[in-house]
Amino acid sequence: MTRVFSGMQPSGDPHLGNLLGAWVNWVAMQEAADCIYCVVDLHAMTSPAEHEPETLRQRTVELATGMLAVGVDPERSILFVQSHVHEHAECTWLFNCVAGFGELRKQPQFKEKSEGRGESVSVGLFDYPVLQTADILLYHADEVPVGEDQRHHIELARDIGQRFNHRFGDVFTLPRAVHPQAASRVMDLQDPTSKMSKSQSSEKGIIRLLDDPKQIVKKVKSAVTDSATDIRHDRTEKPGVSNLLEIFSGVTGEPIEKLAAEYDGGGYGPFKQAVAEAVVARLEPFQDRYRELEKDPAEVARLLSEGAARAREIAAPTLAHAKQAMGLLPPGEA
Known part of the structure; x- marks a missing residue:
């Protein structure tokens, strides 16, 4: 069965563009694919000016609740919070030692978001695509449903994974970007030439x-x-x-x-x-x-905890294989 991975940042209230552009497809893909969906809270920390701890916690719960409400089914898919699976952060460091400074500096999203910010740009924003690479490759995802504006990140994930496999042996599956036909690009109601956005729409x-x-x-x-x-x-x-x-x-x-x-x-x-x-x-x-669901936060927490445990069943062996391939000494060995 094809494995699908996708994630969404808890950076604001979900809107119609999220539903029609992503979630409709997430729900439909559960019928024929092995789906892994993630609230990528670590990605939401890359802009220090926008990172408020309490807000991040609240939005993480709200986004997970929204995913469940729209029809992401924990019985058929894995739904979890990124920071609950520590393998994401650890694998990012391994990939940092494979990725090139030049290819990260050229990423369109980094150039756009860092413009005019000088020395205040966080290393996290620069390294964002490497963390995204870890998100995807840890689970041997075959397909990653994305919009056209994210295609370059999937291409980078393939490049890093291919480079790793070439140097250290075949560890990671190389994903492909897919653009489901049902996806809609919902535009701003007041500026229909711009995409509906949590941060930019009025x-x-x-x-x-x-x-x-x-x-x-x-x-x-x-x-x-x-x-x-x-x-x-x-x-x-x-x-x-x-x-x-x-x-x-x-x-x-x-x-x-x-x-x-x-x-x-x-x-x-x-x-x-x-x-x-x-x-x-x-x-x-x-x-x-x-x-x-909002009335039963304990149930949402339980579902996320179970999702994280299931995610780690896949991510932990993948990371262990990658560390072994790179020559890191396993605990208890000498």
Whole structure:
């Protein structure tokens, strides 16, 4: 069975883009793959200015609760918190001794996030892709579902894994990036040329998964469109309308072309109302399940603890094999 690994940072409230762009696929993949899903809390510490300890703890629990509420099933998948499996941090050091300074410095995400920050940039931000490599390679993942903007990180993971295997013997499986067809790139409601983002979208531009239905309706109705009235999918000419059509399709499963034909000619008002109602209906079962889990934090903690134990059953032997291959002395031997 194909093994899939994916993770998400607890860096803010989950939003519609997380649901349609990632979680829908995570849930679907459980039907045919061996899935391992992770709350990557160590990655959320790479920016000192944004790292607040209590907030990190709270968001870690909230994100794990959201993953469970959306349909990640601990009976069929492994769900755990990254820092609960110490092998991730230890394997990162092994890969640090294989990765090159130059290839890390060239990573697009590091260049983007470090621009203008001078000497205040953390080593963690620079080393982020190596930790991500450890996340993936520890579990012999065959596939990593990612957006196009993350493809270079998977390529780096392959490069590091291949270099390690060449120098020390075949230890790691080389993963491939996959882009599931169902994934949607949800854009900001107020700036439909930019991706919906926890950190960059305005309050009116983002639909959080726990938003009140009235808030959702208001946000969709105020979404930026254009001065015309026709409803068609054209990302260049009509980015706002196209974004709403993609959201509509994502939450209903109906083809974009069918929805455009159905609502074209009726004006933006009825169209936006229909989109808003569809989003509310799609999020209702998620919100109900989330609130149910929220009332039982001990159960969430138990599921995460069991997930970490299952993850270590895979990660620990992989790390031990890698350490042996690199010549590190095992405990108790001389």
